[in-house]
Amino acid sequence: MTQTPVIPSEKLFAQVLDPTSRADPYPLYARLRQTPVSLQEDGTYVVSTYREINLLLHDPRISSDERKSAHPARTLDTPGGPNPPAFIFTDPPLHTLLRRQIMQQFTPQRIGGMQEHIEQAVNALLDARKQQHQFDLVQDFAYPLPVTIICRLLGVPTEDEPRFRGWSSALVRTLDPTESLSEAEKQHAVQSHTQLIAYMKQLSETRRAHPQDDLFSALVVGDSPDGRLSEPDLLATMVLLLIAGHETTVNLITNSMLALLRHPEVFERLRRNPDLAIATVEEMLRYDPPVQFRTRTTLADISIAGVSIPKGARVALLLASGSHDPARFVDPDRFWPEREENEHLGFGGSDHYCVGAPLARREGVVAVKALARRLQAPRLVTDPPPYRKNAALRGPEHLQIAFEHLNE
């Protein structure tokens, strides 16, 4: 008989980061929650309970600025010199100003206006599989969709989309602090970043001369009361919008289908009532969220849950664990779209709450609705599927789904 190894609590986070835990880190989170704030072997303070994560998300003594950290995440410098950090990696007052300028452009009208484009893109991706009885949901559907949509929102011409897809894939890999990239991969990422910045610069000049009805033109023309974004900040923001919304949305769609196919009774309820897609996507953001954790740095000594976190420490906020905390959610390990109360941490919280949440929800709902309606008798080919290495932006690398045929 094999015995389950007992992992000491200060090694649990290393175990979460280990690729062998990727398919199901939730039992490790349950063990971490026994100590709401725990010091790990590598010096990281892991925060795993809902209440404590929420307190720290709202605490001004916690910084998102990697420059204040002794363990900064990888940054990419283009040959022209260092780039300013994207606003996700800044603190007030700079963060407040940059975020406000972006939020002014993420209006309900602009995001609502994307509905038709999302439906068209979703159906076009599915129509391309009409002759097939099996496809890889990740490569053939979930991966291309968010790039198409973000390009449309920003105002990137359709013919340039394939280049964007390549740049985004190369850059997304650099976001994983646990992945060691080869020299060739690092060079490819730097090259992609340089090309993307050069492309955006060119596009900003074109849009300044001939503004169109898109987000990029609105930011370039800059009629906000706060003034216009500087060019380096504008470019850093564009890169952020492209990569922050890519892998995350891919994983939202993929995790949703994985959970639905593992829970045929929920899938059946969704088929009978397509409007359940809204609650299904919301439940996914809690039950198996694309962003599992975010890291921060303490700007002062902080006392929380009986632990003293010193100034300058690295803190990991385990959002996915908080969203499974039984002290906050009824039956937290159950996939249950109809749950009455679902204030999950899937989009973070407080000052850095996800800017793209309304767009991501819309993409997720349209995709899940269409997949449930159009795939006839779908089933998983491999369960569990293979996962990408990234522990923070966690999701399957492939998800093979077999089906009888595609409905119109």
Ligand code: HEM
């Ligand atoms: C399912 C898809 C998505 C998930 C799960 C997600 C999740 C998150 C989370 C957890 C944060 C908080 C980060 C922190 O506290 O450090 C965040 C921030 C952010 N997200 Fe998303 N996101 C998604 C899609 C998008 C999309 C589509 C966009 C853009 C179009 C986007 C843009 C951003 C930006 C710009 C920030 C930084 C906000 C700030 O620092 O003030 N996200 N997202």
